[in-house]
Amino acid sequence: MLPLPAGEFQAYLFDCDGTIVDSMPQHYAAWQQTLDEWGYALSEELFYAWAGRPNADIIAELNQRHGLTMPLAEVVARREALFHELLPTATGIPGVLAHIDDAHGRIPFAVVSGSTRPAVTASLDALGILDRFDVLVCAGDYTRAKPDPEPFLRAAELLGVPPQDCLVFEDADLGIAAAEAAGMAVVRVPQPRRG
Structure with a gap:
């Protein structure tokens, strides 16, 4: 303990x-796959630095930092669906x-x-x-x-x-x-x- x-x-x-x-490995894999679909590669370092932040905040920050136009609700839903697929391995x-x-x-x-x-x-x-x-x-x-x-x-x-x-x-x-x-x-x- x-x-x-x-x-x-x-x-x-x-x-x-x-x-x-x-x-966390399942979350990172879900983020990687989701953001790859939008042409963005999330580094593992940034992923862990932002651990605990709500998904919508992360997407909004990435949009602002990199001039992206990812729709918040759609990207959050996609990331959540991928995470749920990977969850049984946690x-x-x-x-x-x-x-x-x-x-x-x-x-x-x-x-x-x-x-x-x-x-x-x-x-x-x-x-x-x-x-x-x-x-x-x-x-x-x-x-x-x-x-x-x-x-x-x-x-x-x-x-x-x-x-x-x-x-x-x-x-x-x-x-x-x-x-x-x-x-x-x-x-x-x-x-x-x-x-």
Whole structure:
């Protein structure tokens, strides 16, 4: 199991992709295939730097940076469809799943993700753990994405737990920055593989 910081926590907040589910390779492959259809090659470095950002934000940023005209809704839908095709090959992150198994039923859990609700529920359902989470905060449930603290603060509010009593499990720098800005303790989840 991953070591936890000292303290008595009243809630665990988890990022999903790369934290609970080792789905980053599937996300990257879906992005590569989708953007290739629009003549853009997404580097692995940029993909990981933007981990945790909502899909629509990424597409809008690529359009702006590179003078592209990708239609947001169409590209998001295509990327989501490709991700769902690849999802069965994803696995859980053992060190995080051990904490979920250990603490389930004792303290409430939330997922705080930059992914869409259908992608998050499909990922958790694929691992058979969707029913363990009291709250899901996904893209569209907040105005400002990570690294803004709003997504984590929203989850704490929905769980009825003060931010300082929440422990966040997160793999991405943007998410860690968001959790720290929310005044929450953080466990950095090492990425199982990159490349």
